[in-house]
Amino acid sequence: MNPELDTLRAKANNLPLLPGVYIMLDRHSEVIYVGKAKKLKNRVSSYFHGDHLPKVAAMIDKIADFNVIVANSEFEALILENSLIKRHKPHYNILLKDDKGYPFIRIDRRKAYPVMSVASRHLDDGADYFGPYGGRSVSHEIIRSICRALLLPDCNRSFPAEVGKERPCLNYHIGTCEGWCLPEKTAEEYRARMEQAALVLEGRSDDLIADLREKMEAAAEEYRFELAARYRDRMRAVEALVNRQRVISTAFHDTDALAFCRGALCCFSVLHFSNGDLAGKETVVIDEPIEDDAEAISDIVRQYYLPREGMRPSVILLQTEPEDKEELEAFLSEGNRRKVHLEVPQRGERRRLLEMAEMNASEEILRRTTESRRRSKTLELLQKMLGLEHFPERIESFDISNLGNTGIVAAMVVFKDGKPLKRDYRKFRMKDMPMQDDYASMYQAVYRRFRRASEGDEKFSSLPDLLLIDGGDVHAATACRALSDVGISLPVFGMVKDDRHRTRALITPGGQEIGIQGTQAVFSLIGRIQEETHRFAIEYQRSLRYESYGSELDAIRGVGEQRKGELLKAFKTVKAIRLASLDELKAVVPKNTAEAVYRHFREKEASKNPGLDIQEEEGEEEP
DSSP states (O other): OOTTHHHHHHHHHTSOSSOEEEEEEOTTSOEEEEEEESSHHHHHHHTTSSOOOHHHHHHHHHOOEEEEEEOSSHHHHHHHHHHHHHHHOOTTOGGGOOSOOOOEEEEOTTSSSOOEEEESSOOOSSOEEEOOOSOHHHHHHHHHHHHHHHTOOOSSOOTTTTTTTSOOOHHHHTTSSOOTTSTTSOHHHHHHHHHHHHHHHTTOHHHHHHHHHHHHHHHHHTTOHHHHHHHHHHHHHHHHHHHHOOOOOTTOSEEEEEEEEESSSEEEEEEEEETTEEEEEEEEEESSOOOOHHHHHHHHHHHHHGGGTTOOOSEEEOSSOOTTHHHHHHHHHTTSSSOOEEEOOOSHHHHHHHHHHHHHHHHHHHHHSOHHHHHHHHHHHHHHHHTOSSOOOEEEEEEEEEETTEEEEEEEEEEETTEEOGGGOEEEEOSSOOSOOHHHHHHHHHHHHHHHHHTTOGGGOOOOSEEEEESOHHHHHHHHHHHHHHTOOOOEEEEEEOTTSOEEEEEOTTSOEEEOTTSHHHHHHHHHHHHHHHHHHHHHHHHHHHHHHHHHHHTSTTOOHHHHHHHHHHHSSHHHHHHOOHHHHHTTSOHHHHHHHHHHHHHOOOOOOOOOOOOOOSSEEEO
């Protein structure tokens, strides 16, 4: 029995429900098995539960640890699995240790009429190779798909020998080929079209789509609508093809993809590619927050590759270009077998490799941090960003809600240790407020809350480490004035929203903005606090409207709480109940109740304001 089974089971249960590959290691850190999974958590955890066949049980008994690499899709997981099996030749992957591998698509651009063909392996023969792909049938289907999308020949005719010799085949007549065997078609046109096919295989389909769109729009401006339609159809066909196929290109002969992700921790993930195959993955976890992306990239690249002299890759893909790029390239190239280039890809397969590295860094952060530690780290980041003297264990947030000049209320929510503390939520109904005034309402709510605290009210005795106000610097300054009048000093910040009503920054009472969007964990926390405060305020305001019209139904004899609830649930508003026919009322409540309600509203000339059906919410109302 494997003594480390419980530890492995717990580690597997923290894996993501994402596609990828898993690498089983023995006690000497040797790779003994490589597998792929549609959902890593489900597949890997299955090894450490229940009974297994003897061969699998023997392997499990030797597992001391495992690593995972998250992929963008099941297809990419398949390619990664094949790459790792070829490299490590694990003992328990016996059935997969053949040398056939996955095929490539070959194009020899030196010929006048290049063709796409399937090749078993990558040869150094001057031709271009793309892939590897998931099998020969998959490779042939990709070739057929590209030919259909770009109207290239998919027949057995030889070019240029058979150009103009016979009539075009059926493909030309059904519109899946442009008839390259016709004498008016030139080799230059054919090669240009084949270059477009190479763009798709290289992962540069965005460039091709942009070019086709430009030609389509130019043809439309010249009123050549049939030509524009052909460009449009070709563009759509390429888009559909790209959506079906996402592959790892062998253009990454000697490449590293280095990406980082912020969270409760900061993590760098490095994917190593050699001869088009994924050679391995490494992660570097940093406890300290990263403030300057370019500077951090420069530091980690130097520290990571310094001890790897002579073994550094030709290309290192980065998310952000370091300020000292040229000096860094010279530093890395010195003493190395080859010159090192730093690149920041914007599109194509190289960009997708970088995104894969970033995704793996993100998953590593989640794996290494518990939920409570993530919250604690996020609050530490918030403390440093705002320069707070005390750790923000308790955060209180205020928001105002009203319906015009009526129903003006305020709501206070509390987050403790990064989680909502609903028992400490409070509601405030504005007093002596004849018309809407957000600043006066905010002052009154904050003043009343902290006055109760200063008077020793146990329900308000806990003071926050940080006070957040839904609004800008004037709202924050108003809250500071209310605190000062009570004799309490607390750090106060406003929550500034963007045009999508999301908190984009915090702002001091003096108007200094502090951006939070660059730190995802803090941005998410502040966004949750703002949304929860707004929700609670809105629901309280709506509940008052419920009270305002609920009393009118209470005045009808025979309508108790149950019947009132049934009517409001069905009709939503008192106005709808008042306008309902007797038959509509009978469909919801008993006949005698329906008649009483119908008679009441027909006899009564005035009607109350309509409202919404809102459930009673948590939190207490401050008297």
